[in-house]
Amino acid sequence: MDIKSALPKKDASLTMAHMWVAFISLLIGGLMGLLQTFVRTGKITLPFGIDYYQILTVHGVILALVLTTFFIIGFQFALMSKTVGMSDGQRKWGWIAFWIMLLGTTATAIMILLGKASVLYTFYAPLAAHPIFYFGLTFVVVGSWVACFVNFHQLFKWKKQNPREKSPLLAFMVVINMAIWFIATLGVAATVLIQFIPWSLGLVDEINILVSRTLFWYFGHPLVYFWLLPAYMAWYGIIPKIIGGKIFSDGLARLAFILFLLFSIPVGFHHQLLEPGIDPFWKYIQVVLTFAVAIPSLLTAFSMFAVFESAGRAKGERSLFGWFKALPWKDVRFLAPMIGMIAFIPAGAGGLVNASNQLNLVVHNTIWVTGHFHLTLATTVILTFFGISYWLIPVLTGRKLDAKTNRLGIMQTIVWSLGMFIMSGSMHIAGLLGAPRRSSFSEYNGSEQAVEWIGYQYAQAIGGSILFIGILLMMYTFFYMTFSAPKGIEEFPIAEEELNADTTPTIFENWRLWIGIAVVLIAFAYTIPFIDIIQNSPPGAPPFQWPIGNS
Amino acid sequence: MHLHKYEKIWMFIGGGSLLAFLIVLGVGAFLQGTQPPSCLTTIDPTNVEAHESFKQENLGLQEMDDKSYVVNVVASAFNYDFGTDEDGAPVKNIRIPVGSKVLFQGTTKDVIHGFELAGTNANMMLEPGYINTVEVTLDNPGTYTLVCNEYCGTGHHFMTASVEVYEE
Numbered sequence: 045m046d047i048k049s050a051l052p053k054k055d056a057s058l059t060m061a062h063m064w065v066a067f068i069s070l071l072i073g074g075l076m077g078l079l080q081t082f083v084r085t086g087k088i089t090l091p092f093g094i095d096y097y098q099i100l101t102v103h104g105v106i107l108a109l110v111l112t113t114f115f116i117i118g119f120q121f122a123l124m125s126k127t128v129g130m131s132d133g134q135r136k137w138g139w140i141a142f143w144i145m146l147l148g149t150t151a152t153a154i155m156i157l158l159g160k161a162s163v164l165y166t167f168y169a170p171l172a173a174h175p176i177f178y179f180g181l182t183f184v185v186v187g188s189w190v191a192c193f194v195n196f197h198q199l200f201k202w203k204k205q206n207p208r209e210k211s212p213l214l215a216f217m218v219v220i221n222m223a224i225w226f227i228a229t230l231g232v233a234a235t236v237l238i239q240f241i242p243w244s245l246g247l248v249d250e251i252n253i254l255v256s257r258t259l260f261w262y263f264g265h266p267l268v269y270f271w272l273l274p275a276y277m278a279w280y281g282i283i284p285k286i287i288g289g290k291i292f293s294d295g296l297a298r299l300a301f302i303l304f305l306l307f308s309i310p311v312g313f314h315h316q317l318l319e320p321g322i323d324p325f326w327k328y329i330q331v332v333l334t335f336a337v338a339i340p341s342l343l344t345a346f347s348m349f350a351v352f353e354s355a356g357r358a359k360g361e362r363s364l365f366g367w368f369k370a371l372p373w374k375d376v377r378f379l380a381p382m383i384g385m386i387a388f389i390p391a392g393a394g395g396l397v398n399a400s401n402q403l404n405l406v407v408h409n410t411i412w413v414t415g416h417f418h419l420t421l422a423t424t425v426i427l428t429f430f431g432i433s434y435w436l437i438p439v440l441t442g443r444k445l446d447a448k449t450n451r452l453g454i455m456q457t458i459v460w461s462l463g464m465f466i467m468s469g470s471m472h473i474a475g476l477l478g479a480p481r482r483s484s485f486s487e488y489n490g491s492e493q494a495v496e497w498i499g500y501q502y503a504q505a506i507g508g509s510i511l512f513i514g515i516l517l518m519m520y521t522f523f524y525m526t527f528s529a530p531k532g533i534e535e536f537p538i539a540e541e542e543l544n545a546d547t548t549p550t551i552f553e554n555w556r557l558w559i560g561i562a563v564v565l566i567a568f569a570y571t572i573p574f575i576d577i578i579q580n581s582p583p584g585a586p587p588f589q590w591p592i593g594n595s
Numbered sequence: 596m597h598l599h600k601y602e603k604i605w606m607f608i609g610g611g612s613l614l615a616f617l618i619v620l621g622v623g624a625f626l627q628g629t630q631p632p633s634c635l636t637t638i639d640p641t642n643v644e645a646h647e648s649f650k651q652e653n654l655g656l657q658e659m660d661d662k663s664y665v666v667n668v669v670a671s672a673f674n675y676d677f678g679t680d681e682d683g684a685p686v687k688n689i690r691i692p693v694g695s696k697v698l699f700q701g702t703t704k705d706v707i708h709g710f711e712l713a714g715t716n717a718n719m720m721l722e723p724g725y726i727n728t729v730e731v732t733l734d735n736p737g738t739y740t741l742v743c744n745e746y747c748g749t750g751h752h753f754m755t756a757s758v759e760v761y762e763e
């Protein structure tokens with residue numbers, strides 16, 4: 045297949061539908077974020093009796109769950125179509141997945157907007173939302189499962205047709221990411237279907253809180269790798285092409301993804317370090333496993349900088365750091381993901397702090413955590429997604445990435461980085477001073493500490509406003525790329541290996557082996573503590589609707 | 596698969612630092628006993644008063660022996676119950692002499708709440724059905740704000756109290 049031809053038109057439409065949902069989500073979710081930072085200055089109150097926690101729920105659900113899931117699944121369909129192809133049947137199921145997810149999203153959104161589901165995106169029991177909220181979430185997950193199986197089938201079929209070849213790197217990565225997603229969502233599906241739905245419908249009286257939280261966080265941490273790995277796909281498999289280099293090591297890239305499959309799931313307790321009911325020994329075990337997830341990120345950091353250096357050296361740079369200047373800083377397809385990558389250095393370090401057995405006491409549920417995931421998700425991941433969009437949208441719409449798109453993109457990247465630096469930075473500092481996350485404006489009875497926090501909340505409003513300008517710029521660019529950029533065929537940049545590259549060990553494609561080890565690790569980290577949790581369980585909790593204004 | 600020499604060095608340093616960090620955390624947890632709040636005691640969330648520590652008269656500050664205190668609290672949306680003072684008014688400020696060792700012991704009657712004494716290491720989750728505890732030594736005088744740091748409903752940010760650490 046000619047690597048420069050754009051995607052088949054029908055496949056492009058499927059991905060583009062996902063992009064529309066993702067970008068509309070960005071606009072709505074971003075607006076909610078802006079309003080939140082305003083409310084937290086204490087100077088502005090929301091009109092029409094809209095509650096702070098209602099917009100906080102919209103912000104979390106629509107950005108963390110809808111934007112990400114739709115962008116990722118759409119992007120992954122494009123990668124699969126490009127590398128292993130998509131049959132008519134697979135495309136049909138891809139559309140079924142899309143409509144199921146959209147239906148679920150709409151149902152959930154309506155309940156939140158009606159104020160019947162102000163439970164934030166973590167929906168912790170025993171706060172009880174309207175049952176339709178939980179049904180909506182179920183549809184989103186079930187739709188994504190259909191997409192999982194489409195991707196699995198695509199690779200399976202390709203392997204059958206090409207029995208002796210190793211699978212294309214990006215297709216391999218997509219399948220790993222969907223395997224993580226599928227295994228992880230089993231947890232959230234279990235709690236929603238077995239616990240939340242019957243309980244919110246009044247079919248059962250009580251819910252076991254700790255079981256629901258444990259199942260939620262079994263899903264909740266792998267979720268962040270589901271966001272991160274598509275960014276890694278772009279870094280490993282696309283950026284080398286953009287900078288005129290080659291993939292550093294195909295084998296190493298696959299190894300990193302396999303390590304994510306193994307270590308991303310058995311780690312949920314590090315979100316529950318300050319909870320009662322879980323034995324501290326098992327908390328520590330999962331802290332150790334959490335730290336293991338840093339290893340594939342270290343591998344990735346090395347590979348990426350090796351690619352940058354060798355690409356620069358290939359252009360004749362000789363001095364120790366001369367290659368750094370030789371990188372295409374003026375190409376937004378490189379600049380945006382690169383800034384994302386750089387942000388991941390402090391972001392990852394902050395993550396280790398959060399996951400540490402005792403350091404967690406200092407930052408748990410403070411706004412430090414919010415600052416942390418605005419660096420990881422909202423900077424590293426989203427800037428990479430933006431960087432992808434600048435070439436992917438033109439590919440999908442049959443247009444060119446022109447100088448204007450590039451200029452807008454560079455402006456957007458700078459605005460976004462600046463806004464995030466101010467907002468996330470002030471969140472980190474305020475968090476260390478003890479300011480809580482997920483809280484509306486409060487002076488806490490005139491406490492001196494709260495006065496200090498409010499200063500940083502002003503900084504967050506400034507950062508938030510800059511970010512919203514970034515979103516408007518991004519929306520404009522999205523419309524420009526979709527409707528007005530010059531027509532033509534834009535390159536779908538897929539990197540290649542060196543001609544004399546080492547062969548990749550075939551063991552990396554032994555799916556049974558890796559999924560088997562993943563299951564064993566999960567069983568090791570969860571079986572005994574889970575039995576403990578059930579055997580040592582207190583009476584369950586009835587639903588509470590009034591605290592969220594849903595009664 | 597070939598691993599570059601520099602890559603081996605990089606992974607050795609990176610992996611080694613992670614391991615060193617984990618050993619420090621492990622020694623702190625298992626040899627020095629600084630475990631995260633993990634009280635495994637259960638309680639009936641609809642009848643917390645049945646438990647000795649959470650009877651109305653036992654809420655708030657309890658002096659154990661010299662420089663050692665227990666503070667019992669029952670959280671509910673949107674209030675921390677530390678009992679009442681001599682005048683029958685709800686206690687919203689707890690005074691503790693500097694250098695005291697304080698065990699905060701809490702539970703909740705309804706939904707999940709946070710318990711964070713900002714500026715100290717007292718931070719834990721209060722979940723229906725469980726008692727949770729956290730122990731700190733308050734070495735610095737000052738007034739510390741107690742905040743609920745887990746979303747518990749629309750009045751969540753009004754849940755507060757304070758602890759004053761005074762010099763004798």
Ligand SMILES: [Cu+2]
Pocket residue numbers: 671672673707708709743745746747751754
């Ligand atoms: Cu509360």
